[in-house]
Every structure is written in C-alpha cells, then in structure tokens.
Amino acid sequence: MGGVTTAQNAPLDLSASFKAYDVRGLVGETITEDSVRAVGAAFVDVLGLAGRRVLVGGDMRPSSPGFARAFAQGAARRGATVELLGLISTDELYFACGALNAAGVVFTASHNPAEYNGMKMAKAGAVPVSSETGLYDIRDLAQQYLAEGVPAAAAHGSIGDTNVLKSYAEYLRSLVDLSGSRPLKIVVDAGNGMAGMTTPAVLGGALLPALPFEIVPLYFELDGTFPNHPANPLEPANLRDLQAAVVAHGADIGLAFDGDADRCFVIDEAGHPVSPSAVTALVARREIARAKAAGEARPTIIHNLITSRAVPELVAADGGRPVRTRVGHSFIKAVMAKEGAVFGGEHSAHYYFRDFFNADTGMLAAMHVLAALGEQDGPLSALGAEYEPYVASGEINSRLDDVAAAVARVRAAYTHDDVTIDELDGVTFAAANGDWWFNLRASNTEPFLRLNVEAVDRSTMETIRDGALALIRQ
Numbered sequence: 232m233g234g235v236t237t238a239q240n241a242p243l244d245l246s247a248s249f250k251a252y253d254v255r256g257l258v259g260e261t262i263t264e265d266s267v268r269a270v271g272a273a274f275v276d277v278l279g280l281a282g283r284r285v286l287v288g289g290d291m292r293p294s295s296p297g298f299a300r301a302f303a304q305g306a307a308r309r310g311a312t313v314e315l316l317g318l319i320s321t322d323e324l325y326f327a328c329g330a331l332n333a334a335g336v337v338f339t340a341s342h343n344p345a346e347y348n349g350m351k352m353a354k355a356g357a358v359p360v361s362s363e364t365g366l367y368d369i370r371d372l373a374q375q376y377l378a379e380g381v382p383a384a385a386a387h388g389s390i391g392d393t394n395v396l397k398s399y400a401e402y403l404r405s406l407v408d409l410s411g412s413r414p415l416k417i418v419v420d421a422g423n424g425m426a427g428m429t430t431p432a433v434l435g436g437a438l439l440p441a442l443p444f445e446i447v448p449l450y451f452e453l454d455g456t457f458p459n460h461p462a463n464p465l466e467p468a469n470l471r472d473l474q475a476a477v478v479a480h481g482a483d484i485g486l487a488f489d490g491d492a493d494r495c496f497v498i499d500e501a502g503h504p505v506s507p508s509a510v511t512a513l514v515a516r517r518e519i520a521r522a523k524a525a526g527e528a529r530p531t532i533i534h535n536l537i538t539s540r541a542v543p544e545l546v547a548a549d550g551g552r553p554v555r556t557r558v559g560h561s562f563i564k565a566v567m568a569k570e571g572a573v574f575g576g577e578h579s580a581h582y583y584f585r586d587f588f589n590a591d592t593g594m595l596a597a598m599h600v601l602a603a604l605g606e607q608d609g610p611l612s613a614l615g616a617e618y619e620p621y622v623a624s625g626e627i628n629s630r631l632d633d634v635a636a637a638v639a640r641v642r643a644a645y646t647h648d649d650v651t652i653d654e655l656d657g658v659t660f661a662a663a664n665g666d667w668w669f670n671l672r673a674s675n676t677e678p679f680l681r682l683n684v685e686a687v688d689r690s691t692m693e694t695i696r697d698g699a700l701a702l703i704r705q
Contacts, residue, residue, distance in 0.1 A: 242378040245270075248349065249370040251362045251675065252561050255340050255349030258294045262348055264301040265377065270350065271305025271336075272381040273372035277365050278334055278354060281310035281384055286327050286335030286393070288316030290425050290491050292455030294348045295338040302336060302350075303390045305376075310384035314393040318453065320425035320492035321351055322592035326402060327395045329357040329588030339491040342463030345456045351491075357588035358568075361561040400432040400439055406586050407598040409434075409442050412605025416482040418498075420449040420473040422462030426488035426594075427451035433594055434601075444601075447480050449473060455490075462490035465579060467504075474502035484604060484611050486597050494580040495593030497600055499611040505600075508539035509618035511576025514599045515542065518574040518584075519551040533566050533575030533583065535559075536656055537670060537683050541620050542576070557656040558672065564589050578626070578683070622692045624669075624684035629703050634673045634680045637703045641671060644702055657681075667695045671703075 243266050248256030254270070256262035275281055285306050289295030295318075303313040316327060316335075324337040332355045340347035352360035352369075360366050417434070421427035427450065431437035435446055449472060450459045460469045464487035477485040477498050485498030497505040515532045522530035531552045534542045543553035556566045556575075560583075563575050567589040575583035582596035583589060604611050631637050638658060645660045646652065653659050657672030667686035674681060682699055686692035 242374065245370045245374050245377070249366060252359070252366075252559065253349055253351045254366075255343065255347060257346055258348050262298075264297055266373070267298045267350075268301040268305040269373040269376040269381060270369060271302035272309045272376050273305075273369045274302075274334075274336065274352065275306045275309040275311045277368045277372055278360075280306070280334055281388075282386070283311060284331065284333040285311040285313050286316055286324065286331065286333050287313055288319035288324055288327075288335070289338035290320070290455065291318060291423070291453035292338070292340065292345060292348050295455070298338045298348060302338075305381055307388035307390050308381050308383055309388070310386050311388040313388060313390045315390065316393055316395055318425070318428060319395070320429050320594075322493045322587070322590065322594060323395060323399050323425075323429065324351065325353060325357040325588060325590035325592065326399045328353045328355060329590065330395075330398065330402065332356060337491070341491050341493070342461060342465070342489045344461065353590075357590045359561050359564050363561070396428070396432050397438045399429075403433050403592075403595055403598060404439060406584075406595060407602050409444075409598060409602055409605065412443050412601065413608070414443045414445070415484065415601065415605055416445045416447065416480060417601070418447040418449060418473060418476045418480055418482045418485040419451075420464075420470075420476075420485065420487040421451050421492075422464070422469070422488065422490060423450045423452055423454040423457050423459060424462040424488060424490035424492055425453070426492040427453050429492055429594060430488075433598070443605075447476065447482060449476055457490070462488075464489055464494070464496040470496065470498065470504065473498055478502045484601070488593055493591050493593055495582070495597045496580050497597070497611075499615055501612050503612065505611065505615040506539070506619055506623065507576065507578050507580040508542055508623070509615050510580070510596060510600060511538055511582070512542050512545045512618040513603055513614070514576065514582060514596055515546050515551065515574055516549055517599050517603060519546065519549045522573045523550065527573070531570045531572040533563055533570065533572045535563065535577045536659060537578040537626075538576060539619070539621055539623060539685060540668065541618060545618065555655065560591055563591075621685050621687060622689045624682070624692055624696045627682045627696070627700065628674075628679045629682070629700070630678055631680055631703070632678070634678065637680055637705075638671055638673075640702045640705060641699060667691055669695055669699055671699075
C-alpha cells in the first residue's frame with residue numbers, strides 16, 4: 232500500500248490536522264482517505280489493538296462514510312477486528328467504547344462547516360486520546376505509513392457492522408427515569424446534525440416506549456451541508472429559529488444540539504437561553520442528591536473556571552465538593568477520573584457524567600433538565616432563575632496583534648490589594664469583596680483574547696467589561 236503524495240511529491244503533513252485533543256481538517260486538503268487509512272493503522276499499532284475490537288463510526292457529513300471505511304481498512308490491515316457503527320453521535324461513540332470496553336473513533340468536525348471533517352478518538356472505557364495520551368504518537372507513525380505504505384500484519388483483521396443506537400438509548404433511560412414526568416412540549420433543533428437521529432431514539436418512541444413528551448422537530452434531516460444554519464448553538468444567531476419556535480408552539484422548553492450532538496443548549500418557555508452554568512448547577516444538584524442517597528458522603532462536582540460562581544456555591548450548599556479546573560474536555564475527563572467526580576460541567580455546554588464513563592453527553596444533561604422541569608409545575612424560566620443569581624457577559628473575543636501586551640496592560644491596571652489574581656487557565660481577576668470576577672484566555676488556534684466577566688448586578692458587570700475591553704483593545 233503506497234504512500235500518498237501531493238503535487239510537490241511530498242507526503243501530506245499530518246500536523247496540519249492533528250490538534251491537541253482531536254483531528255480536524257479540510258476534506259481533500261489536510262485530511263484525505265489515504266491519510267485516514269494510515270491513521271487507522273497507526274491507531275492500532277500505538278494503542279496495541281492487534282487482535283482486539285476497534286469501533287468506527289461517523290456523523291452525517293458527506294465525507295464521513297468514506298473516511299470510516301478507510302480507517303477501518305487501515306486498522307484491519309494491522310490486525311484489528313473492526314466494527315463499523317455507521318451513523319453515530321460523538322456521545323454514542325463514548326457509550327460504545329465504555330459499554331463494549333473497546334477503543335474507537337468517530338468522524339466528525341462538530342460544529343465546523345461542511346468542508347471540514349476530523350476524528351475524535353477514545354481508548355477502551357471511553358478514555359480520551361489526546362496529545363498527552365498517544366495522539367501525537369499516532370500522528371507520527373501515520374506520517375511514516377503515509378510515506379512508506381502500511382505493512383500488513385501477520386494476521387489480517389476483519390471488518391463487520393454493529394448498531395448501538397438502541398442500547399445507547401436504553402442506557403440513557405436507565406440513568407434518568409422520565410416516564411413519570413408531567414406532559415411536556417419540547418422543541419428540538421438538531422441543526423441537521425446527529426441529534427436528528429438520537430432524539431427520536433432517546434426522547435421519542437422510535438425505538439423504546441413513548442414518554443409523556445410532544446416533540447416538535449426542527450431540522451432533523453441528517454444533512455452535513457447544514458442548509459438551515461450552522462450546527463453551533465454557542466453562537467446566538469443559531470438559536471433564533473429555536474427561540475421563535477418555542478414561543479410559536481407554546482412549548483415548555485427548547486433544546487439545541489451541535490452537529491455531533493455532544494453539546495446541548497437549553498431555551499426556556501419565553502424563548503430565553505438558560506445558561507450552561509445554570510444547567511451545570513441544576514444537574515449538579517440532582518447528581519449530588521442521587522450520590523448521597525447511594526451513600527456517598529460528599530460527592531465531587533467538577534466545573535471549569537469560566538462557569539458561574541453560583542456553581543461552586545450551590546454545590547457546597549448542597550453538601551458536595553466543588554473542584555475548579557481548566558477549560559477543555561481532556562482536562563475535565565482527567566480530573567473527573569482522578570477525583571471520582573459524579574458530574575462535571577463547562578460554560579460551553581459540555582456536561583460530563585461518572586455514569587457515562589466520565590465522558591460528555593448533551594443528551595443526558597438534557598434529560599436531567601427535562602426531569603427537573605417535569606417533576607414540578609412551574610415554568611422553566613422560574614426554575615432556571617434559581618441557578619442564575621449573577622450577571623455574566625458571555626465570552627467576548629478580541630482579535631489582537633499582540634495578545635501578551637494586552638494581558639500585561641490589564642494586569643498592570645488590576646494589580647492592587649482589592650483584587651486577587653490566579654493563573655489556573657489564562658488570568659483570572661477577582662474583586663476581594665466578591666462583587667465581580669473576569670478571566671482572560673488566549674485562544675490556542677487563533678489570534679484571539681477571550682474575555683468572560685461575571686458580577687453581582689448588570690451595571691457592575693458592564694463597568695468591569697467595558698473597562699477591561701478598553702485596556703485590551705487600546
């Protein structure tokens with residue numbers, strides 16, 4: 232099997248698509264079927280998977296089926312027993328890797344446009360593969376295979392098919408019982424992504440007995456060209472259709488998933504977003520209560536440093552142990568495992584569960600919110616208000632020529648006795664009296680400086696936000 236070369240007769244440079252936590256690139260340019268085939272072979276060799284099961288699936292992007300087949304061919308050539316999972320969400324892969332105790336990969340570029348694709352990899356048990364746990368070793372060996380060809384193993388592997396959708400849905404339903412909920416009308420915006428398949432399976436009656444929900448579908452057709460709007464609910468513009476539909480249908484709640492359905496955003500009955508921090512606090516309260524009922528004295532909850540201060544406050548008030556961590560799923564998952572945490576949440580709407588192999592799943596978080604809403608009579612706006620006592624700016628990005636100089640200007644202005652400063656992730660400044668805090672973080676991939684501000688009231692938040700931005704953009 233020969234190596235693929237570019238027009239300049241040099242092998243494709245895999246470092247262009249291999250990031251710290253996953254692989255992502257432009258189809259046909261920085262990620263090709265030939266490069267994916269080499270990665271499949273290297274995945275087996277680096278992780279020692281010859282003779283073992285490897286799970287391979289993909290999202291609805293036009294390039295995903297071809298990439299999945301190419302990866303399977305490379306993995307089988309190096310002796311793995313490959314099971315093609317077909318169309319899957321990212322959290323379906325994590326479920327399969329956990330439930331079947333097998334390593335795997337899902338082809339997805341999450342919320343990126345159609346011309347992108349990539350790979351999220353996991354070891355058996357859904358342990359993530361990152362730059363610190365083998366991803367760059369896979370890249371380097373795949374680079375060699377791309378240039379020299381993939382050698383055949385002494386015992387060639389096989390390629391078969393497995394469907395995990397029903398078992399995934401059954402497993403999630405075993406974690407949150409929604410059968411006793413009051414009737415709810417739910418608008419779900421799948422963004423033409425994988426939630427168009429997983430929502431009917433988990434929340435509808437497609438594969439399992441019907442729940443007391445009326446689901447109003449938006450953009451459930453699987454279409455990796457994203458004809459309606461980008462599948463990135465973090466951008467407010469991409470929530471507008473859902474917000475309008477919730478109000479128009481008189482729905483109780485709206486749910487928006489990203490393209491690979493591992494993140495979920497929540498809209499209340501009035502069409503207003505419920506912050507991911509509020510969702511983190513709500514789910515944390517439920518998971519603390521459940522863990523305590525099972526005999527756990529002080530359940531641990533992970534939250535990244537951008538989530539609202541309300542999260543650790545509520546966790547502590549409910550008898551849990553809050554643990555603050557850096558932003559990013561590989562950090563969260565590592566700390567989840569180290570601390571034995573029952574749950575973790577991020578400001579970006581990634582939610583992690585011990586009972587889901589320490590992995591993130593938007594669907595399970597949505598089920599917890601539905602359960603909390605369905606077991607009481609009030610509207611979601613009232614329920615959510617309990618978890619949002621502070622005012623946040625949201626993430627504000629500034630494109631800068633010199634990020635370090637901007638941070639230095641802010642640090643100089645805020646270095647005094649009334650402010651504490653820490654550098655867990657970027658730089659966080661906090662008022663000694665507790666009235667406000669803000670964080671500055673440089674983007675890993677773009678010349679952006681990210682600002683997040685939270686305060687006790689709107690005027691304080693706006694004063695701190697505007698002052699910080701004036702220094703940043705000076």
